[in-house]
Amino acid sequence: MTTAVHTYGAVVPQAVHFDDLDAMGILHNSRYAVLVERATVVWWAEHGVSFTGGRPTTPDAFNVVREYQITFHTPIRGTGEIDIRFWLNHLGTTSAEYGFQVTSADARTVHAEGRRINVRLDPTTMRPAPWTPEGRAIAATLQRP
Template identity: 60%
Template sequence: MSGHVEPFTVHFDDLDPMGIVHNSRYAVFLERALSQWWGERGVSFAGGRPSSPDAMHAVAEYSISYRTPVRGTGDIGVHFWIETLGESSAVYRFRILSADGATVHAEGRRVNVKLDPGTLRPAPWTEDARRTAEPLLAVRTEEVAQQR
């Protein structure tokens, strides 16, 4: 399995009046999982400043398909991986899973564009970001080389 599964806890304030996770919270779950993963690798914001130029990015696209509601509070998993890492973009795919991974509650796609901090225009990812992202790539570089 490519990517990473971040354990996550659904809290009472994530629920709608019917006792299921509100649709808007799925995007928040992904955001927090990605922030946790990158933050553990030194790419974050501290004191309102980016720790790395690669922390400066914006979401250019977001789509999600809801499959089975998450009912109530408790543990889930946020599985994410990078489908494509371009010059200045990253296409993430993700799934919101039951804690045991047997149920897919939602799945989707998110596109990030890395921005130049001064101009807020697209800018290339650094080599450090590319190395850090390797474990998230759907088809890793060495796998492509083996296929040739």
């Protein structure tokens, strides 16, 4: 796949900085996960789900990544703006499966794509806990058709 075609979910621009690059001037593979994380955190914070003063603003902010899978297609060479496109493939009782693409800002090139699974935790027991109705309503706007 070379072109971003999804019209659902969210698109959050992210900057690639010089210190994100490896010795060959290519975005280091470990930075893709960081950029996807930053984009999803920005989107959820814009919807009231974040951490303020070291505390979650809602119970749904207390979640962890359980699984992460990525396929690399075309290297990102150098610095500049890229887009992180993400959506929900599935929202379970306690987990959420995101799909994502890392694309050029013009959406013509898909540099990488994959999925990640987050699990909401109870902060006391550190065991999976159900998403709140409010969190589910916000997440529904990301749902893949």
